[in-house]
Amino acid sequence: MILQNITTAKGTNINIHIRNGKIASISENLIEFPPKEEILDASGYLLLPAFFDTHAHLDKTVLGMDWFYNDLGSNRIDRIENERKNRTSFGIDTFRQASRLMELSISKGTLYMRSHVDIDTDNGLKGLEGVLQAKEKYKDIFHLELAAFPQSGLLIRPGTYELMEKALEMGADIVGGIDPAEIDRDPKGSVHAIFQLAEKYNRPIDIHLHEAEELGAFTMGLIIEHTLASGMQGKVSISHAFCLGSQKKELVVPLLEGLAHAGITIITCGQPNTTSVPRIREVSDAGINICGGNDDIRDMWSPYGSGDILERIQFIAMKNYFRKDKDLEFTMKLCTENAAKLFNIEKYGPYTGNPATFVLVKARNISESIVTYPKERMVFCNGKMIAKDWAYLG
Amino acid sequence: MILQNITTAKGTNINIHIRNGKIASISENLIEFPPKEEILDASGYLLLPAFFDTHAHLDKTVLGMDWFYNDLGSNRIDRIENERKNRTSFGIDTFRQASRLMELSISKGTLYMRSHVDIDTDNGLKGLEGVLQAKEKYKDIFHLELAAFPQSGLLIRPGTYELMEKALEMGADIVGGIDPAEIDRDPKGSVHAIFQLAEKYNRPIDIHLHEAEELGAFTMGLIIEHTLASGMQGKVSISHAFCLGSQKKELVVPLLEGLAHAGITIITCGQPNTTSVPRIREVSDAGINICGGNDDIRDMWSPYGSGDILERIQFIAMKNYFRKDKDLEFTMKLCTENAAKLFNIEKYGPYTGNPATFVLVKARNISESIVTYPKERMVFCNGKMIAKDWAYLG
Numbered sequence A, B: 001m002i003l004q005n006i007t008t009a010k011g012t013n014i015n016i017h018i019r020n021g022k023i024a025s026i027s028e029n030l031i032e033f034p035p036k037e038e039i040l041d042a043s044g045y046l047l048l049p050a051f052f053d054t055h056a057h058l059d060k061t062v063l064g065m066d067w068f069y070n071d072l073g074s075n076r077i078d079r080i081e082n083e084r085k086n087r088t089s090f091g092i093d094t095f096r097q098a099s100r101l102m103e104l105s106i107s108k109g110t111l112y113m114r115s116h117v118d119i120d121t122d123n124g125l126k127g128l129e130g131v132l133q134a135k136e137k138y139k140d141i142f143h144l145e146l147a148a149f150p151q152s153g154l155l156i157r158p159g160t161y162e163l164m165e166k167a168l169e170m171g172a173d174i175v176g177g178i179d180p181a182e183i184d185r186d187p188k189g190s191v192h193a194i195f196q197l198a199e200k201y202n203r204p205i206d207i208h209l210h211e212a213e214e215l216g217a218f219t220m221g222l223i224i225e226h227t228l229a230s231g232m233q234g235k236v237s238i239s240h241a242f243c244l245g246s247q248k249k250e251l252v253v254p255l256l257e258g259l260a261h262a263g264i265t266i267i268t269c270g271q272p273n274t275t276s277v278p279r280i281r282e283v284s285d286a287g288i289n290i291c292g293g294n295d296d297i298r299d300m301w302s303p304y305g306s307g308d309i310l311e312r313i314q315f316i317a318m319k320n321y322f323r324k325d326k327d328l329e330f331t332m333k334l335c336t337e338n339a340a341k342l343f344n345i346e347k348y349g350p351y352t353g354n355p356a357t358f359v360l361v362k363a364r365n366i367s368e369s370i371v372t373y374p375k376e377r378m379v380f381c382n383g384k385m386i387a388k389d390w391a392y393l394g
Helices: A076-086 A094-107 A126-137 A160-170 A187-201 A213-229 A249-262 A280-285 A309-319 A325-333 A337-342 A366-372 B076-086 B094-107 B126-137 B160-170 B187-201 B213-229 B249-261 B280-285 B309-319 B325-333 B337-342 B366-372
Strands: A002-007 A013-019 A022-027 A039-041 A045-049 A051-056 A110-118 A143-149 A174-178 A205-208 A236-239 A265-268 A290-292 A358-362 A377-381 A384-388 B002-007 B013-019 B022-027 B039-041 B045-049 B051-056 B110-118 B143-149 B174-178 B205-208 B236-239 B265-268 B290-292 B358-362 B377-381 B384-388
Touching (some): A045 A366, A051 A309, A094 A110, A094 A126, A110 A337, A126 A160, A174 A187, A187 A205, A187 A213, A290 A337, A309 A325, A309 A366, B051 B094, B094 B110, B094 B126, B094 B384, B110 B205, B110 B337, B143 B160, B160 B187, B187 B205, B187 B213, B290 B309, B325 B366
Parallel strands (some): A002 A045, A051 A110, A110 A143, A174 A205, A205 A236, A236 A265, A265 A290, B110 B143, B174 B205
Antiparallel strands (some): A002 A013, A045 A358, A377 A384, B002 B013, B013 B022, B045 B358, B377 B384
């Protein structure tokens, strides 16, 4: 099969020859004589590698279900309590719901995802079971990493630590954590417990850290210290990391140095409100890997979200006051090449010899693909078109 | 013609009977016997009044043109200088471009708009001429108010004041203004000049006020004083009004009291970054009319923007940390009923006896229409469907 006249990020036009699910070759001249293979004209489409969503919650979405009328209190703890108590009675079947959100993601070009899955003493491991089933179902086309996520607290609710152990035995890939001070009320103890699980089960870590300013900086310092002490450099991520958005240079600069030294990855979602979030250029310039993700998609936490990582890249770019093309191109990396580093994906991207896994988007350049996030897309996985125009073809 | 089985914001199902471009009647029962009139089934569609975009820049967009490679400096003045010097050489024909943005807006359900149009000594009145032609072309379906907008400064560039006079004589509806301190370097003089023009030509005022914190509060105070002194209560708007987003209560509270007393309308765009913007509940609760608009759409200022006011309503809601349904419903008012007050539109909304002008959106309720801003829409004007699924049918 030949995909003809594709636009590259550099502005050139190429043809991609696909054989046995791989990119057999890439040519530049237009094909004059019809070859034996099938030809698909991709004029006007931009070639992009398949996307990563490095921060998702597959077990939470209410996509396709009854409308969740949100009248919750405004604090994070209100949302946590509601979800733990009401997710079952509202009818969230995590296999069904994770499948829906995975198909939505695939339909828009996301083929790699890190999802957190709630582990708590009210719902046990039911949520994880459903998401693991969904992971298995889509394993040939969707690369999914799962973090066991003690959203209601790891230490403050007895029994959760043991459930986390079971979750890791069942197949969760990553040890999750949340606000060791604000939720667990014991920063040292919570960070210690997270690293203990990671060492025992030899798994990486991804901690939700919403704590801001001095408190977040303190907790982040503990995470850096534990990473170095346990030799886990390169295996720890911090999601949100709002404290890095502080305007206090004396607070942020030492953290950036520490994160770089400890090889910790930062994952941002660019919340489109006045919350301070990591300034992605500053983080990257400090030598830290920075990735991006969608976070909540139409769930009991948040009514928003389309599952489109291009739209999220737009949010992150807007949040960082980016308007220049080169800044938009940089932002794209958060959900492509930087994330591929986090996931240790070899043979990533549409190059000769790699799997024919990529996304074609109706756009003239990377910036335009981000600011228009158009419906006109074709998603290829191992040489097969698996989604078109926001419709999953599986 | 009958539109059948429409969902209302209250959750009921109704039929709308259209005759002579007006809503002849609204019934609740399903139509059992096929009547003589044409029937259109609108099951699954939510009935909304037609939308307002109260802050647009029709003369700036580069929609459908070559890509503008943005490598400008990061300050507002860099963007102002670039646009004044390069808008003509880049090939912006304001009739063509305003027409494109109006059709895009109509395609998504916006039938009322307030647009600013640059007036400066480099480009003279050419921009306004083109936008006035476009206004005339779509006048039967698109209600357009134009503000003469001295973006490069009213006083600081000699000759601009005289051009503003000509613009108002030519048909600009509103006297615009921009940052009397930061751009004009003379807050008292600039505010005075704006009100002088308004009084001489008997026009309302709409001032862009990006100035933040104490400086913005000072300028806003001058605007309030001038409004009261000139008896222009109810005829003045302030766009952006970032100073109202200050965290300093002692700064904001007196401003809110003054704005309410002077009957000044606030127009917000909910910039999805950490810029402080008016907190819309607080503004409304103070008795001030608050409206919303898209601002830049794919222009030399900003690469972003879809022209979809439902997406903008989402941005404003997100910016205000809204997650509750009742807060989303409130946000919708900024681009519907609150704006209708600003525009003095009588017979607004889909009620019996009013023009059959409304939007049908594939959604179960107002919140869902905001968070999904779906492509599935039907836009009616005076009984005729003028747009469907983001396509203008004109």
